[in-house]
Amino acid sequence: MIIHHPLLGPCDAQEFTYMGDARLIDRPDGMAEGSDAAFHDYAYLRENPAGEHRELWFHEQGDRSWLVVTRNTLTHEITQVELARDVARKQGRSR
Amino acid sequence: MRLRTGGQIDRSTQISFRFDNRWYKGHPGDTLASALLANGVRLMGRSFKYHRPRGPLTAGSDEPNALVELRSGGRQEPNTRATVIELFDGLRAQPQNAWPSLSFDALAINDRLSPVLTAGFYYKTFMWPAAFWEKLYEPIIRRAAGLGSITTKPDPDAYDKGFLHCDLLIIGAGPSGLMAALTAGRAGARVILADEDFRMGGRLNAETFAISDRAGSDWAAQTLAELATLPNLRLMPRTTVFGAFDHGIYGAVERVSDHLPTPPMGKPRQTLWRIYTKRTLLCAGALERPIAFAKNDRPGIMTASALRAYVNRWAAAPADTAAVFTNNDDGHRTAADLIAKGVKVAALIDTRPDAPTIAGTELLAGAQVIDTSGRLGLTGITVKLANGETRKIKTGALGVSGGWNPTVALTCHQRGRPAWDDSIAAFTPAGDLPPGMTVAGAAEGQFSTHAALAGGAAKAAQALDDLGITARTPDLPQAEDAPTKITPFWHVKGDKRAWLDFQNDVTVKDVKLAHQEGFRAVEHLKRYTTLGMATDQGKTSNMGGLAVMAELTGATIAQTGTTMFRPPYTPVAMGALAGRSTGPDFRPTRLTPSHHWAKEQGAEFVEVGMWLRAQWFPRPGEKTWRDTVDREVRATRASVGVCDVTTLGKIDVQGRDAAAFLNRIYCNGFAKLAVGRVRYGLMLREDGIAFDDGTAARLAEDHFVVTTTTANAVAVYRHMEFARQCLWPDMDVQLISTTEAWAQYAIAGPNARKLLQKLVDPAFDISNDAFPFMACAELTICNGCPARLFRISFSGELAYELAVPTRYGDALIRRIMAEGTEFGVTPYGTEALGVMRIEKGHAAGNELNGQTTALNLGMGRMVSDKKDSIGAVLSRREGLNTPDALKLVGLRPKDPQTRIPAGAHLLETGTRTIAAHDLGYVTSACYSPTLDSYIALGFLKAGDTRMGQTLRAASPLTGEDVPIEVTSPHFVDPEGERLRA
Amino acid sequence: MHDLTPLTALGASKPRSDTIGPVTISEAPDVALASVTARLGQEAACQDALRALLGIPAPDIAAYASGPQLSAFWIGPDSWMIMAPYDTHPGLANRLTSVCKDTASVTDQTGAWARFDLTGPDLPRLMERLCNLDLAHMPPGRARRSVIDHLGCYVIKHQDGILLFAPRSAAQSLHHALLTAAQAALR
Missing domain, CATH: 3.30.70.1520 (Heterotetrameric sarcosine oxidase)
Known part of the structure; x- marks a missing residue:
């Protein structure tokens, strides 16, 4: 597969490591009340859609950026690639 | 026999080759099959199941029959198609699946047993008892039915891999491919033209019709000559594009040296190319399919197009008399070409009552071949005429044409399915091609030469237009434009066996049986009968098989559909897939800075991940590795030892938020670690399981160096980058690996400080007060060499880790050894390192095994609940914190000299060794020279409450059952006095 | 000045240089x-x-x-x-x-990377056997990290050739791969 890295352009997927569902960005607050239930869902419940999926890829042998790749799991068509850091910020993550 | 003239062979050169223990002569340009036919040899193999005599059915890579073992020794290659083996001087090939000889094969008895060897016989015959499968049935079947044998010797040749980039990949160099290449090449696009054949030109080399004012093969040669001058175009003959993968990536195998006796020095036999292309034009042509009729598998019977290819391209006729059996006009070309070459054509048998006549032979319209004769080769056929009479015809060759199948395989590699086209009675590429691919010529179902040329040019121009490159279509040369005229006809009805799949010995009857037994879907049909399996993947047989099935079910062929086409298109050698990554080059080897020195010392090495680490340093007189390791441990604990620990991962963590960041990565606290101090840290996975451990040294307020275990260095770095970029993107923290930048040595033992004081420059005070346990500093050694010193201990001794820039690593170990002579400094390897950490009760990879928690490891209280850190929340869940949770314990055998097997399970004395009684397991075991006893670490249910209990360590695998006593995991210096000394 | 003698990544005191066909592959330790x-x-x-x-x-x-x-x-x-x-x-x-x-x-990062300098005509023909980068079409002044023989390496194209940075500990493996590929591609 070819991943169109937002900074580097087309890169062979062999340079990447795959992690899975991009919802792993949405880590719950560990100090919040009732966080155990939230962490249970976070750690164990994943969508596994036959179709469009947002997933995390790490450019391990490249520039070491984590990317959020929107990929159709049926056709492997990739429709969007973003820097995970930008996505995380957009989703309100900070520090 | 060889025709007197013609053919694209070099008659001026004669080359010798050997087949079936006999020498023959051929010419450059021959294939093994063409040369054998030219020598009058039609019998080239035995069939898979019935061991029936077989000759070539085709003249290309779709060949199911003429499979041979090529070469010998480590180079022996089974199932090689004689139809594509390029002849070279000294070539040796042997028939396969025949014993004692090709012409007399004892297992031809199978042919008599055919009534029981029908479809699904595996499933029916050898049902039970199950144990018989492995020991009896399978070996028998494997011996009797099968293809070639593989060599057990290593392949002496090299294989290579590579990557190519282009705008347009053209697959196939027939008329459409050549025209496409001309169009795109002249336009300046980056073009790759790949063809599986050693002579490019496709069917043009096998046909007699003209293009413009010259022979098609001459036009091809001339076009190729022009293409060869274009710097932007790469011609790749002998290259099979075998798979269409995602996003414009294609796999191709180039047979660099297969046409040579041995590869030239330094050259690979084959190269596997990964081709990245923006657009692809498939010009793979079409393959002719046979018609099934009784005994249609005799040597001498082949597809009509193969027959004329042998005559036209190779001037090789299988016999002096031939006949043709066809259901379409293209079969007539074979008859005409044979007649033109002086081969007698006994009859042209056409299933169509309204077939056109041709000059030079008798047309039997509306007739069918109903039987054949000839034990080891065709001698005659029986024809049922239109009027119902039968006629016997003597002939040594029969060309059969059931129509042409476009070579759609690559269009289907991304789940595409072809569509049925009634006008040519074949499947053609449908709309769901791999993105970026278009198809031209016969592969698209455009069978005339004119259509191929026009299609190639137009489709290439269109593909380039997509890319913004303007291409001018070259003037189209004049070429034949005959329409396809075919009346579908799949098999002649009758009781005798009529072969559909020659390679797998699947007959029309087998398909009927599959239908009768309910295996009607094409994928079921394939599995049940083996139709379309093995090396040719049914290129000549699938269509016939599913047509027969369609007839039986009453469905149309379109409704019946095809099986899935998957890569590779033709077989790919494992060697090519491995490329250069074989033997010692299977993966890179990482060498430590002390490697060359350690080698000089005679060290034994062990692979740890990609690293090669010294395992121990044997000395003369030591009989076993244990002697060596025991000595290394004793010497270290008595005075001082040194060990290369460079392989531990090192990650530089900097930034204003570095401390806060580590506080979230580690389950224990790091925010308050003082500058100049080191702390042990445990990382958890988010599910609460221990992930990795190591130390973090604070070199400055905003600068830490984190160490990881050797095995997890990459994973920990990835994890930390994930946390930095995805979880807390606004923390000011920067990460970079520095594993390779520093050569690091552990110096351990009571005399470690004294030795270090000889190395560290006097400006730096490393006395116990100034540089206590868990201190760290940047300093200089050996009169000004920059270094880092960490007072940390894995062995439990007074110990330090000293790091210098990697380039000085070799010099440093030599200096340590020289300065340490007075203390008897002893180098130790990973084994002694392991023994000492077990003695000390330090967890390592065996304990951090992906199933254990901080609690299990005896570090439950380290998990801070005052902060949010990765894994902390789920580590507190109930299921991981039960009273009988596993706890890390020490284990000592009742008899100190009885070893405790690693991996053994812990059970109460007197209980049966069954899972229900399992109390835990042994993770690490060794002989402790310090205690003069075998010892072990293990996880034991409620282990902390079982100190002093006697249990047993049982290993059903080895039969060992050892009474043991539960102890603290800290066998040596439990109070930690040594490391603070 | 300290007296520890440095070793090159290939384990010698002097850098190594090999010429295969038109291409020269030199270790650049300093x-x-x-x-x-x-x-x-x-x-x-x-x-x-x-x-x-x-x-x-x-x-x-x-x-x-x-x-x-x-x-x-x-x-x-x-x-x-x-x-x-x-x-x-x-x-x-x-x-x-x-x-x-x-x-x-x-x-x-001085000790972390071993540098090899590749010079000579037609370097892309060598590099196409090593990594997936399209060096034939990459203009000089580009630097990319990619996989060469399982190793993450920096590949820099400049006016006079290519600089290759490999993890120092694997320098011997990479050097071996370079020589093997050069033999296959260039001789």
């Missing part, structure tokens, strides 16, 4: 390297500091550039590798730290 990564919010200030030091702007994404004394290539977002002759810049990282101050995190 290179000082340091990584510079801008601190959060200090990206512009870091670039200013680098410009002052390098005499040229910090290279853009996937770029390589040479200043009067130092050269630099992009290795990641807001992150560069700075390169200088070791003899004249043994304390490169310290110098960068003093110039960048708290606008950047600096890490000495």
Whole structure:
């Protein structure tokens, strides 16, 4: 597969490591009340859609950026690639 | 026999080759099959199941029959198609699946047993008892039915891999491919033209019709000559594009040296190319399919197009008399070409009552071949005429044409399915091609030469237009434009066996049986009968098989559909897939800075991940590795030892938020670690399981160096980058690996400080007060060499880790050894390192095994609940914190000299060794020279409450059952006095 | 001055050089390297500091550039590798730290990477057997990291050839791969 890295352009997927569902960005607050239930869902419940999926890829042998790749799991068509850091910020993550 | 003239062979050169223990002569340009036919040899193999005599059915890579073992020794290659083996001087090939000889094969008895060897016989015959499968049935079947044998010797040749980039990949160099290449090449696009054949030109080399004012093969040669001058175009003959993968990536195998006796020095036999292309034009042509009729598998019977290819391209006729059996006009070309070459054509048998006549032979319209004769080769056929009479015809060759199948395989590699086209009675590429691919010529179902040329040019121009490159279509040369005229006809009805799949010995009857037994879907049909399996993947047989099935079910062929086409298109050698990554080059080897020195010392090495680490340093007189390791441990604990620990991962963590960041990565606290101090840290996975451990040294307020275990260095770095970029993107923290930048040595033992004081420059005070346990500093050694010193201990001794820039690593170990002579400094390897950490009760990879928690490891209280850190929340869940949770314990055998097997399970004395009684397991075991006893670490249910209990360590695998006593995991210096000394 | 003698990544006191056909592959051991990564919010200030030091702007994404004394290539977002002759810049990282101050995190990488200099005509023909980068069409002044024989390596194309950086511990494996591929491609 070819991943169109937002900074580097087309890169062979062999340079990447795959992690899975991009919802792993949405880590719950560990100090919040009732966080155990939230962490249970976070750690164990994943969508596994036959179709469009947002997933995390790490450019391990490249520039070491984590990317959020929107990929159709049926056709492997990739429709969007973003820097995970930008996505995380957009989703309100900070520090 | 060889025709007197013609053919694209070099008659001026004669080359010798050997087949079936006999020498023959051929010419450059021959294939093994063409040369054998030219020598009058039609019998080239035995069939898979019935061991029936077989000759070539085709003249290309779709060949199911003429499979041979090529070469010998480590180079022996089974199932090689004689139809594509390029002849070279000294070539040796042997028939396969025949014993004692090709012409007399004892297992031809199978042919008599055919009534029981029908479809699904595996499933029916050898049902039970199950144990018989492995020991009896399978070996028998494997011996009797099968293809070639593989060599057990290593392949002496090299294989290579590579990557190519282009705008347009053209697959196939027939008329459409050549025209496409001309169009795109002249336009300046980056073009790759790949063809599986050693002579490019496709069917043009096998046909007699003209293009413009010259022979098609001459036009091809001339076009190729022009293409060869274009710097932007790469011609790749002998290259099979075998798979269409995602996003414009294609796999191709180039047979660099297969046409040579041995590869030239330094050259690979084959190269596997990964081709990245923006657009692809498939010009793979079409393959002719046979018609099934009784005994249609005799040597001498082949597809009509193969027959004329042998005559036209190779001037090789299988016999002096031939006949043709066809259901379409293209079969007539074979008859005409044979007649033109002086081969007698006994009859042209056409299933169509309204077939056109041709000059030079008798047309039997509306007739069918109903039987054949000839034990080891065709001698005659029986024809049922239109009027119902039968006629016997003597002939040594029969060309059969059931129509042409476009070579759609690559269009289907991304789940595409072809569509049925009634006008040519074949499947053609449908709309769901791999993105970026278009198809031209016969592969698209455009069978005339004119259509191929026009299609190639137009489709290439269109593909380039997509890319913004303007291409001018070259003037189209004049070429034949005959329409396809075919009346579908799949098999002649009758009781005798009529072969559909020659390679797998699947007959029309087998398909009927599959239908009768309910295996009607094409994928079921394939599995049940083996139709379309093995090396040719049914290129000549699938269509016939599913047509027969369609007839039986009453469905149309379109409704019946095809099986899935998957890569590779033709077989790919494992060697090519491995490329250069074989033997010692299977993966890179990482060498430590002390490697060359350690080698000089005679060290034994062990692979740890990609690293090669010294395992121990044997000395003369030591009989076993244990002697060596025991000595290394004793010497270290008595005075001082040194060990290369460079392989531990090192990650530089900097930034204003570095401390806060580590506080979230580690389950224990790091925010308050003082500058100049080191702390042990445990990382958890988010599910609460221990992930990795190591130390973090604070070199400055905003600068830490984190160490990881050797095995997890990459994973920990990835994890930390994930946390930095995805979880807390606004923390000011920067990460970079520095594993390779520093050569690091552990110096351990009571005399470690004294030795270090000889190395560290006097400006730096490393006395116990100034540089206590868990201190760290940047300093200089050996009169000004920059270094880092960490007072940390894995062995439990007074110990330090000293790091210098990697380039000085070799010099440093030599200096340590020289300065340490007075203390008897002893180098130790990973084994002694392991023994000492077990003695000390330090967890390592065996304990951090992906199933254990901080609690299990005896570090439950380290998990801070005052902060949010990765894994902390789920580590507190109930299921991981039960009273009988596993706890890390020490284990000592009742008899100190009885070893405790690693991996053994812990059970109460007197209980049966069954899972229900399992109390835990042994993770690490060794002989402790310090205690003069075998010892072990293990996880034991409620282990902390079982100190002093006697249990047993049982290993059903080895039969060992050892009474043991539960102890603290800290066998040596439990109070930690040594490391603070 | 200390008296520890350095060893090259290939384990010798002198750098190795091999010529295969038209291509020469040389080990370049005397290179000082340091990584510079801008601190959060200090990206512009870091670039200013680098410009002052390098005499040229910090290279853009996937770029390589040479200043009067130092050269630099992009290795990641807001992150560069700075390169200088070791003899004249043994304390490169310290110098960068003093110039960048708290606008950047600096890490000495001198020993971390083994550099091989590839010169000669038709280098893409060699490189196409090693990595997936399209070096034939890559303009000079580009720097990319990619996989060569399972190893993450930096590949820099410049006017006179290619610089290849491999993890130092695997220098021998990479060197072997280079020679093998050169034999296959060029001889």
